[in-house]
Amino acid sequence: MTEPCPSCGLLDQVQHVPAVYQGGHSFFRGQGPLVTVPAGDGFVTTNTQVNGVSVTAVARSLDPFPPPRRSGGLLAAAIVLALAGSCFLLLPFSAIGDPPPGGAVGIVVVSLPAVCVYVAAGVLVWLYARRLRAHRRQRRGVPAAQQVWEKGWFCHRCGGVYFADAGRLLTPAHFRQLVARAGGYDR
Numbered sequence: 001m002t003e004p005c006p007s008c009g010l011l012d013q014v015q016h017v018p019a020v021y022q023g024g025h026s027f028f029r030g031q032g033p034l035v036t037v038p039a040g041d042g043f044v045t046t047n048t049q050v051n052g053v054s055v056t057a058v059a060r061s062l063d064p065f066p067p068p069r070r071s072g073g074l075l076a077a078a079i080v081l082a083l084a085g086s087c088f089l090l091l092p093f094s095a096i097g098d099p100p101p102g103g104a105v106g107i108v109v110v111s112l113p114a115v116c117v118y119v120a121a122g123v124l125v126w127l128y129a130r131r132l133r134a135h136r137r138q139r140r141g142v143p144a145a146q147q148v149w150e151k152g153w154f155c156h157r158c159g160g161v162y163f164a165d166a167g168r169l170l171t172p173a174h175f176r177q178l179v180a181r182a183g184g185y186d187r
């Protein structure tokens with residue numbers, strides 16, 4: 001058992017933070033709307049399956065994990081840019097048959113857009129690699145963050161978190177900040 005809540009001095013509404021977090025997730029599976037799909041010569045009407053997780057606001061406010069990594073939008077943008085750069089690069093080659101005014105200088109001028117686009121693509125790849133590294137570092141910090149997180153107690157009456165050895169009620173946001181700092185992924 002732990003110390004009573006430092007705010008109300010009672011224990012009856014106090015729960016271990018991991019228990020609040022787990023208890024706030026419910027998994028559901030059910031029938032979705034009717035859909036008609038073609039089958040052989042005719043059509044078949046069937047129910048769609050729906051399943052997912054619902055998370056309470058309290059559980060979300062006690063989430064100890066770093067924010068999930070966004071999908072590779074940056075990488076996709078870099079690939080698109082590199083392709084666009086290759087199109088631009090074709091310009092100087094097509095201009096060789098018909099030299100632009102200024103000779104060699106002209107060729108440099110027409111290949112400038114390609115160079116700019118390649119530099120931009122390079123910057124995006126660098127940003128992507130940096131984000132990947134930051135994400136890996138965050139994952140490594142999770143066990144340390146969880147150690148702090150597991151020491152937290154949540155009082156449902158007061159809506160705050162406290163540690164048994166420190167007599168002060170923290171807001172869930174403050175508690176999450178402490179957890180993130182322990183894991184090295186506070187922003």
Ligand SMILES: [Zn+2]
Nearest residue numbers: 005008155158
């Ligand atoms: Zn309380």
